[in-house]
Amino acid sequence: MTAFDLPATVRVLERGWLSSNSVLLYDDHESATIIDTGYASHAEQTVALVRHALGGRRLARIVNTHLHSDHCGGNAALELAFGARILIPPGHADAVARWDEQTLTFAATGQRCERFAADEILRPGEVLRAGELDWEVLAAQGHDPHSLALWNASDRILISADALWANGFGVIFPELEGESGFAEQRALLARFAGLAPRVVIPGHGAPFTDVDAALERAHRRLDSLATSPERNARHAAKVLIKFLLLDWREVSSRALTEHLAGTHYLPLLNRRYAPQMAFTDFVATTVDELVASGAAERRGDTLVNRDN
Amino acid sequence: MPLPEQDAAPPSAAVPSPCISVCTMNPTTGWCDGCLRTIDEIANWSQMGDSERRAVWLRLDARRTQRQRHAG
Numbered sequence: 001m002t003a004f005d006l007p008a009t010v011r012v013l014e015r016g017w018l019s020s021n022s023v024l025l026y027d028d029h030e031s032a033t034i035i036d037t038g039y040a041s042h043a044e045q046t047v048a049l050v051r052h053a054l055g056g057r058r059l060a061r062i063v064n065t066h067l068h069s070d071h072c073g074g075n076a077a078l079e080l081a082f083g084a085r086i087l088i089p090p091g092h093a094d095a096v097a098r099w100d101e102q103t104l105t106f107a108a109t110g111q112r113c114e115r116f117a118a119d120e121i122l123r124p125g126e127v128l129r130a131g132e133l134d135w136e137v138l139a140a141q142g143h144d145p146h147s148l149a150l151w152n153a154s155d156r157i158l159i160s161a162d163a164l165w166a167n168g169f170g171v172i173f174p175e176l177e178g179e180s181g182f183a184e185q186r187a188l189l190a191r192f193a194g195l196a197p198r199v200v201i202p203g204h205g206a207p208f209t210d211v212d213a214a215l216e217r218a219h220r221r222l223d224s225l226a227t228s229p230e231r232n233a234r235h236a237a238k239v240l241i242k243f244l245l246l247d248w249r250e251v252s253s254r255a256l257t258e259h260l261a262g263t264h265y266l267p268l269l270n271r272r273y274a275p276q277m278a279f280t281d282f283v284a285t286t287v288d289e290l291v292a293s294g295a296a297e298r299r300g301d302t303l304v305n306r307d308n
Numbered sequence: 309m310p311l312p313e314q315d316a317a318p319p320s321a322a323v324p325s326p327c328i329s330v331c332t333m334n335p336t337t338g339w340c341d342g343c344l345r346t347i348d349e350i351a352n353w354s355q356m357g358d359s360e361r362r363a364v365w366l367r368l369d370a371r372r373t374q375r376q377r378h379a380g
Contacts, residue, residue, distance in 0.1 A: 052351045
């Protein structure tokens, strides 16, 4: 995957797993649009990266594919630095206006996000003109019920958010609460296959062109999760804890457990999938699994992030 | 969101990104405290070909050594 696979008006700012990638689209010599803005604790670096990549242009618009903390955490800082208008999907627009952290996913996951105000709603079926390209706004339910994806038919570029990565996709959150998500993800993967993208810009990881292989892996992953809601739950619990470890780098077991007890998802997963376990034990066993896979390590009572 | 068995790189990966999700620029070194890249290197990463990326990785190894020496 080299620079030649994307037009000059599309600049991917690849980050890691705590911050999503950002896609900077040069609208003309004077202004640009950014898709997704990373995590709040990385906002300073995000602003610096964007300033560098803007090359003197104005950042006119911020667009969020979905309102997870790793995709909209830089909104406030970028808006402050550049005065951009913020466009969000319709699903939680009201919650954003009230900054209702319970309805938004931040309190539920125990993650943080700087407050911002949205200026406009971007709806599935509309067309976003950015980077001198027309992007069809697709509904991309599965990982998040309100997520969007962006499809440019002329260059066959798909901005897939967390619906499709080179090797997997984001946690199917609705299923954790007994709501449908696997079927939506299945249908979405089929839709993506039908579009036949030439290149996919995922929410995390490098842009990729072997789309068939990625879709194949995603289908196998979905098969594995869909046949075992318990597997989906265990996976979600690990992902949510790993996310916090990436942010904090290290934390005492006690502080982690206390923090998670105040969130929505970990207690829910405990109640629904391991009701016989005390919450402390549920967290400890999940951490054991992270340690076993090399994602974390224990040093006495402290949990330390491990990079792979 | 991340886990080792579901990492970003497909099996036959090109040169992987050095990002370890620390993402904080150090004003003294001018490098990211996590991956040790400059703003320019991070911003241009997705445009680089494999040989340019490998060259960055070599520079990062040198910077890591330099940073350890200063810290020690």
